[in-house]
Amino acid sequence: SCCLVPFVGLPFRLKGSGEWVIDGGFCAFQPRDGEPGVVTVATAPLATADITPSIVMPYLWFLRPPGRRPHRAIFDVGYRDGLTFLSKQGYIPAATRDDLLRREGCDDEAELRRRLGLDSSWVLWAESVLLLVVHLAVLRPLSLAVLYAELWTLFALDVATTLAVAAVLAPLGRTTWAEVGARLQRTPERAR
DSSP states (O other): OOOOTTTSOOOEEOTTTOOEEOOHHHHOOSOOTTOTTOOOBOSSTTSOSSBOOSSOOOTHHHHSOOOHHHHHHHHHHHHHHHHHHHHHTTSSOHHHHHHHHHHHTOOOHHHHHHHHTOSSHHHHHHHHHHHHHHIIIIIHHHHHHHHHHHHHHHHHHHHHHHHHHHHHHGGGTOOSHHHHHHHHHHHHHHHO
């Protein structure tokens, strides 16, 4: 599925049955690990899937797909990786895999890298530097700001709750913090 709810792909009705459908991110249609007869495929080479790319693709392509030229090469890499998996599992002989790869022009990794535009290491190096800068300059400060905002919000709520409880208990003659704390601990038991 290429659906990113709620950005793209809100629930819709099927034309034939009129049934409402939604992306599997909410429905959890994905197979569980260890189920028999299930082959998992991942787009990232570091994933723990049965079939992963043998050539590292630029991660910026996940945000903005490449042009028309590399698309066929990406398909060829996936085709080659799929046949390699089938060969390792014993579903097809290695000779058949090699013949299919040769026939489709997918047997030369250097040629695939050239067609992808990854024939020089500077592309991956530049992408790595860019991702590091984005991480250090944007993502890390943003995550720290969100964390501190959450902590300050919790602190403010705690202070406001304590002051509200003290204001309620003050007319009753209970003004010491120990008595406020004792009253707060007894309150949930009374609610039950």
